[in-house]
Amino acid sequence: MSNNTKKAVVYVRLKDGVLDPQGVTIHKALTQMGYNDFLSVRSGRFFELGIAADAGDIDRQIDEVCSKLLTNPVIETFTVEKD
Amino acid sequence: MSNNTKKAVVYVRLKDGVLDPQGVTIHKALTQMGYNDFLSVRSGRFFELGIAADAGDIDRQIDEVCSKLLTNPVIETFTVEKD
Numbered sequence: 001m002s003n004n005t006k007k008a009v010v011y012v013r014l015k016d017g018v019l020d021p022q023g024v025t026i027h028k029a030l031t032q033m034g035y036n037d038f039l040s041v042r043s044g045r046f047f048e049l050g051i052a053a054d055a056g057d058i059d060r061q062i063d064e065v066c067s068k069l070l071t072n073p074v075i076e077t078f079t080v081e082k083d
Numbered sequence: 084m085s086n087n088t089k090k091a092v093v094y095v096r097l098k099d100g101v102l103d104p105q106g107v108t109i110h111k112a113l114t115q116m117g118y119n120d121f122l123s124v125r126s127g128r129f130f131e132l133g134i135a136a137d138a139g140d141i142d143r144q145i146d147e148v149c150s151k152l153l154t155n156p157v158i159e160t161f162t163v164e165k166d
Contacts, residue, residue, distance in 0.1 A: 041131070041132055045127070
């Protein structure tokens with residue numbers, strides 16, 4: 001990343017109580033493979049965003065794109081980590 | 084999480100130089116929506132693992148399941164964060 005770029009990472013998780021078929025499937029596979037110490041698996045996604053260093057009101061912009069594009073607010077939540 | 088469970092999170096990223104079609108698509112969409120301050124988007128996945136507190140050699144176990152099941156070692160790398 002150049003000096004003209006800031007970075008933010010958006011972590012997207014399913015809300016508590018929402019079924020996570022991918023996590024369930026992976027957990028089953030682990031158990032079948034003999035890895036019985038893994039008691040649960042929950043999956044999520046993240047997006048690393050390169051942002052112009054002179055961008056204005058970046059917190060608001062990130063919030064907007066999370067709600068509009070990166071997540072499904074009905075079933076997902078997100079957290080943002082900035083450098 | 085109960086006291087009998089430890090947590091680890093595995094973050095899976097595409098290796099540098101590997102094309103990320105999802106990230107490219109999201110970046111294009113952001114630009115078309117007028118969000119020109121976002122210069123790049125790179126996508127990844129993560130898995131929250133609940134692990135038995137009395138599990139032995141857990142670092143080795145996590146490494147194994149990452150290589151065998153959670154990632155494609157040819158094009159992806161992973162990092163592990165433990166509580």
